[in-house]
Amino acid sequence: MSKIACQCKGERRLSLPSKDMMAAIAVTRFGLGARPGEIDAAKADPQGFLIDQIRREGADIPQDGGETSAQRFEQMRDYQQQRKIEREKKDGEGDKSAPQAAKAADRALRDKVSADFLARAQLATNTSAGFRERWALFWANHFTVSSTKQITSVLIGPFEREAIRPNVFNSFENLLVASSTHPAMLTYLDQAQSIGPNSQIAVRRRGAKVGLNENLAREIMELHTVGVDAGYTQGDVTEFARALTGFSVGRDNEDRQGQFVFRDPAHEPGARTIMGRQYAQADIKQGMAVLKDLAADKRTARHVCGKIARHFVSDTPPPALTARLEKRWMATGGDLAQVAKALVESPEAWDPTPAKFKTPYEYTLSTWRLIGAEPSAIERLAPILTGLGQKPFSAPSPKGWPEDAQTWASPDGLIKRMQWAQGFAAVVADRTDPNALAVQALGDRLTPPVAKAVSRAETRKEAFALLVMSPEFQRR
Amino acid sequence: MTAQLNRRSLLGLGASLGITVNFLGTQAFAASEGDLAKKKLVVVICRGGMDGLSVSPPVGDANYANLRGSIAMKPDQVLRLDNTFGLHPELTTVHALALKGEARIAPAIASPDRARSHFEAQDVLETGAAHVYGTETGWLNRTLEALAPVRKVEGLSVGTTAPLILRGKVQAASWSPGKGVDETARLPTLLQDLYKNDPMLGPAFARGLETETMAQQAMTAMAPTPAMNVAAASTPAMPGMPAPMSQNIANDRQNRAGSDAARKLGSTLGGFMIQAGGPQIAAISLDGFDTHAGQQGQIATRLSYMDAVLDGLHDGLGAEWKNTVVIAVTEFGRTARVNGTGGTDHGTASTGLVLGGALKKGGGIVGDWPGLADNALFENRDTAPTVDMRGLFKGVLADHIGVDRAILESKVFPDSAAAKPVTGLV
Numbered sequence: 001m002s003k004i005a006c007q008c009k010g011e012r013r014l015s016l017p018s019k020d021m022m023a024a025i026a027v028t029r030f031g032l033g034a035r036p037g038e039i040d041a042a043k044a045d046p047q048g049f050l051i052d053q054i055r056r057e058g059a060d061i062p063q064d065g066g067e068t069s070a071q072r073f074e075q076m077r078d079y080q081q082q083r084k085i086e087r088e089k090k091d092g093e094g095d096k097s098a099p100q101a102a103k104a105a106d107r108a109l110r111d112k113v114s115a116d117f118l119a120r121a122q123l124a125t126n127t128s129a130g131f132r133e134r135w136a137l138f139w140a141n142h143f144t145v146s147s148t149k150q151i152t153s154v155l156i157g158p159f160e161r162e163a164i165r166p167n168v169f170n171s172f173e174n175l176l177v178a179s180s181t182h183p184a185m186l187t188y189l190d191q192a193q194s195i196g197p198n199s200q201i202a203v204r205r206r207g208a209k210v211g212l213n214e215n216l217a218r219e220i221m222e223l224h225t226v227g228v229d230a231g232y233t234q235g236d237v238t239e240f241a242r243a244l245t246g247f248s249v250g251r252d253n254e255d256r257q258g259q260f261v262f263r264d265p266a267h268e269p270g271a272r273t274i275m276g277r278q279y280a281q282a283d284i285k286q287g288m289a290v291l292k293d294l295a296a297d298k299r300t301a302r303h304v305c306g307k308i309a310r311h312f313v314s315d316t317p318p319p320a321l322t323a324r325l326e327k328r329w330m331a332t333g334g335d336l337a338q339v340a341k342a343l344v345e346s347p348e349a350w351d352p353t354p355a356k357f358k359t360p361y362e363y364t365l366s367t368w369r370l371i372g373a374e375p376s377a378i379e380r381l382a383p384i385l386t387g388l389g390q391k392p393f394s395a396p397s398p399k400g401w402p403e404d405a406q407t408w409a410s411p412d413g414l415i416k417r418m419q420w421a422q423g424f425a426a427v428v429a430d431r432t433d434p435n436a437l438a439v440q441a442l443g444d445r446l447t448p449p450v451a452k453a454v455s456r457a458e459t460r461k462e463a464f465a466l467l468v469m470s471p472e473f474q475r476r
Numbered sequence: 477m478t479a480q481l482n483r484r485s486l487l488g489l490g491a492s493l494g495i496t497v498n499f500l501g502t503q504a505f506a507a508s509e510g511d512l513a514k515k516k517l518v519v520v521i522c523r524g525g526m527d528g529l530s531v532s533p534p535v536g537d538a539n540y541a542n543l544r545g546s547i548a549m550k551p552d553q554v555l556r557l558d559n560t561f562g563l564h565p566e567l568t569t570v571h572a573l574a575l576k577g578e579a580r581i582a583p584a585i586a587s588p589d590r591a592r593s594h595f596e597a598q599d600v601l602e603t604g605a606a607h608v609y610g611t612e613t614g615w616l617n618r619t620l621e622a623l624a625p626v627r628k629v630e631g632l633s634v635g636t637t638a639p640l641i642l643r644g645k646v647q648a649a650s651w652s653p654g655k656g657v658d659e660t661a662r663l664p665t666l667l668q669d670l671y672k673n674d675p676m677l678g679p680a681f682a683r684g685l686e687t688e689t690m691a692q693q694a695m696t697a698m699a700p701t702p703a704m705n706v707a708a709a710s711t712p713a714m715p716g717m718p719a720p721m722s723q724n725i726a727n728d729r730q731n732r733a734g735s736d737a738a739r740k741l742g743s744t745l746g747g748f749m750i751q752a753g754g755p756q757i758a759a760i761s762l763d764g765f766d767t768h769a770g771q772q773g774q775i776a777t778r779l780s781y782m783d784a785v786l787d788g789l790h791d792g793l794g795a796e797w798k799n800t801v802v803i804a805v806t807e808f809g810r811t812a813r814v815n816g817t818g819g820t821d822h823g824t825a826s827t828g829l830v831l832g833g834a835l836k837k838g839g840g841i842v843g844d845w846p847g848l849a850d851n852a853l854f855e856n857r858d859t860a861p862t863v864d865m866r867g868l869f870k871g872v873l874a875d876h877i878g879v880d881r882a883i884l885e886s887k888v889f890p891d892s893a894a895a896k897p898v899t900g901l902v
Contacts, residue, residue: 148764190768193817211816215768218592218822228593228608234855237592357676387654389636396763397524399595402637409676410638411684412650418681419655422663453670458662465663471674 024443031130033366059136064119073258116157159184172334196268227303360388434463524765526806528827586861597807617644746792823858864895
C-alpha cells in the first residue's frame with residue numbers, strides 16, 4: 001500500500017497515493033460511502049471530484065415540505081394553547097375523555113420532525129455530492145441543537161435549512177451569527193428568556209422572576225468559537241451573557257412571531273468588557289460585535305480547524321494538517337469554502353490508513369448507499385439509530401455527537417451493528433453479487449482478507465453482513 | 477479464572493509479571509481474597525450538572541429558601557433526613573434506604589475542576605485526574621488494571637457507547653438492552669476471525685459476545701421479568717438518549733413507562749453482577765440534568781428515573797446487596813441562586829449519593845456542610861466543596877474493593893494527595 005512519504009530534501013514534500021486509492025478515499029473518507037459506480041467516477045481527478053462539490057450557495061436542502069421555523073413555532077404555540085384549553089376543561093367539568101385535538105396536533109408535529117429527519121437521510125443516501133453533505137453535517141453537529149426541549153425539536157429541521165446549510169461555504173462569522181440568532185438555538189440554550197438584571201423590563205417588574213441566563217453565552221465561547229482552553233473566565237461568560245440579553249424569539253402577538261427579535265427593553269444597559277476587549281455599543285450591536293470578534297479570533301480558528309481535522313481524518317490528526325487549515329482560515333478571514341478546499345488539498349488527509357470509525361448515522365447510511373437505495377420510512381431508520389446509540393436529532397449535549405472511535409467501537413456498539421447488519425442483509429442481500437459489491441464499496445481500499453472472507457461466505461446474506469461489518473467498511 | 481488465587485500464588489504471579497514485591501507486600505488484604513471478590517461497586521454518572529440543592533434540599537439552612545426563591549422546596553415537601561436536609565420527593569427508594577442506614581448524602585462534593593464546563597468536568601470526573609486532559613484513561617479502568625495481578629475483575633458499562641470512566645488498557649464490557657445474538661449463525665465466528673489482527677475491533681467484539689451470553693443468563697435468571705426489547709432502550713433513562721420529544725400528552729404515563737424501563741435496566745444490571753464471573757464493577761450514565769430553565773419538572777423526572785434505576789438494582793442484586801456500594805455523582809453542581817428563567821446555571825459542589833448494604837449502618841452526612849450564607853458560597857455563587865470526590869472514590873476502592881492504597885495514590889488517582897480518602901463508610 002502506498003503511503004505518504006516524506007522527502008526530507010530541502011523543503012518538505014509529501015507524496016500522494018495512487019489515483020485509484022485516492023478515488024476510494026475521496027468517496028469513503030470525505031464523502032458518505034460509495035454509491036454504485038461512484039469510486040470509478042472519482043478516479044480521473046479525485047481531488048477535483050471533491051473540490052467541484054464546494055459551492056458558494058451552500059449545501060443541498062432536504063426536501064421535506066419546507067416549513068419555516070416561524071410556521072413551526074406557530075404550530076407549536078397553537079398546540080400548547082389547545083392543550084391548555086382541554087386541560088382546563090377537564091379540570092372544570094370532570095371530563096375524563098382524552099384530549100383528542102391536542103393529541104392529534106402533537107402527533108402531527110412529531111410526524112413533521114420525523115419527516116425532517118427522513119428527508120435529510122434520503123438526501124444523504126442519494127446525493128452524488130457526499131463531501132458537500134458531510135461538510136454540512138459537520139457544521140450541524142458543531143452548532144448542535146437537540147430535541148431535549150419540545151419547542152426546539154420542531155425547529156431542528158428548519159434550523160439546518162435556514163441557518164446551517166446556506167452558510168456552510170460562507171464566512172464562519174455569518175454561520176456563527178445565523179446559528180446564534182436562530183430560534184432553535186435561542187430556545188435550546190435558554191437564551192430567549194434571558195433578561196438583563198438592570199434592563200427596563202427588570203426595573204419595571206422590580207426584578208421579580210426575571211434575570212440572566214448564561215447558557216448560550218457559555219456554549220458559544222466554549223464550543224462554537226474560541227474553545228474551553230482559551231483562557232476566559234466566569235466573569236467573561238457573565239459579561240457576554242449580558243451583552244446577549246435581548247436576543248430572543250417573537251411571541252404570538254408580535255409581528256415577528258417565531259423569528260429572531262431583539263428586545264431592547266430586555267437588554268442590559270452599559271458597556272461590557274469581555275476577554276479584555278471593551279464593548280461600549282448599545283442594543284443589538286453589542287452582542288453582534290462580540291460575535292464578530294469571537295469569529296475572527298485566532299483561537300477560534302485553532303479550535304474549529306482541529307475539529308475539522310478530527311472529523312474528516314483522524315481522532316489524532318497530524319498537526320501539519322491542522323496547521324494548514326488554520327493558516328487558510330486566518331488568511332481568508334474564515335472563508336469556509338477556502339478551508340474546505342485546503343482540507344482537500346492537504347496531502348496529510350490522503351493517508352491510505354483508515355483511521356476514523358463511522359458513527360451510526362454514517363455507518364447505516366453508507367450501507368444504503370452501497371446498494372443504491374434509501375430508507376423509505378422513518379420506521380426503517382429511527383429505531384436502528386436509536387438502538388445503535390444515536391437517536392435522531394437527540395445529541396446528548398450542546399457538544400453534539402461524539403465522533404471518536406473509542407465511543408462507538410464499544411463491545412455493545414459492535415454487537416448492535418452486527419445484529420442490524422444480519423437483519424439488513426436478510427432483506428437486501430439476495431439481490432446482490434457480494435464480490436462485485438465489495439469492490440464497489442471499497443475500491444482500492446478492499447484488502448485481501450476481506451475479499452477472501454466475502455468470497456468464501458456460505459450465503460449471500462452472510463457475505464453481505466461480513467462486508468459491511470469488515471474493519472475497512474466500518475472505518476473511513 | 478480457573479482456580480481461586482491465594483496470596484502465595486499471587487506473589488509468584490506478581491514476580492513473573494515484574495510487579496514489585498513492595499506493591500504486593502502492601503496489598504491490603506484485610507479479608508480473604510474470596511470475600512473481596514464478592515464486593516460490588518456501581519458508579520452512576522449523572523450527566524449535565526445535577527443540582528445538589530434539589531437532590532438533598534437543605535430546608536433547614538437559614539439561607540436556602542431565599543436563595544432558591546421560586547424553586548425552593550418547603551420543609552413539608554421533602555423526605556426528611558435530619559434537621560437540615562431532606563431528599564427530593566421523587567427519591568423514595570433512596571429515602572427508604574437512608575432510613576435503614578443504607579444510604580448517605582455528601583452534600584458538598586466536587587471534582588477538582590472549576591471551569592464549569594460540562595465536558596471538561598465530566599472528563600475530570602471520569603479520568604480521575606487533577607486537571608482536564610491529565611490522562612486519557614478512566615479511573616475505573618485503571619482500577620481494573622491495578623487489580624489484574626491480584627484477581628481478575630470484570631468491568632461493565634451500561635449503554636451502546638463506552639464511557640471514558642471505563643476506557644483504558646483493560647477491555648471492559650458494555651451492554652444495552654437488545655434482541656440477543658443468534659448463536660446458530662456463523663457470522664460472529666467469521667467476524668472474530670476477520671478482526672483478529674485489529675487491536676480495537678478484535679477485543680471489543682470478543683467482549684461484546686461474552687457479555688451477550690451473560691445477558692441471556694442474567695435475564696433468564698430474573699424471570700418472570702419479561703426480556704427487554706429495543707423499545708425499552710429508547711427510554712429516557714438510557715445513556716445518550718434524551719426524553720422523547722413529547723413530554724406533554726400523557727406525561728404521567730410516559731414518566732411511568734420511563735420509570736419502569738429504568739427499573740428494569742437497574743434490575744438487569746443487578747442480574748449481571750450476581751452471575752458467576754459477572755462484573756464486579758459497573759458504570760451507568762443518566763443524562764439530562766442540565767437545568768437552565770424550568771428546572772422543577774425536569775429534575776423531578778430525572779430523579780424519578782435515577783430512583784427507579786437504584787430500586788431495580790437493589791432488587792436485581794437480591795442478597796448480594798449486602799456486598800454492594802453504589803455511588804451516584806455528577807460533574808458539577810449548579811448556582812445556589814435561582815436564575816431568571818426558573819432554573820440554575822453551572823456551579824461547583826453538588827450532592828453525591830452513597831448507598832449499599834455494605835455500608836456501615838448509620839446516618840450522618842459525608843463531609844462538612846459549608847452552609848449557604850453569601851460569604852460561605854464559592855465565588856459568592858455556588859455551594860462550596862468540602863469533599864473532593866476522588867477522596868470518596870479512593871476510600872471506597874480501598875476499604876470496599878481492596879485496592880492497594882499506594883496504587884490508588886500513584887496510578888488510579890495521580891496527584892490526589894490533597895484529596896483525603898473518605899474512610900469508615902464500609
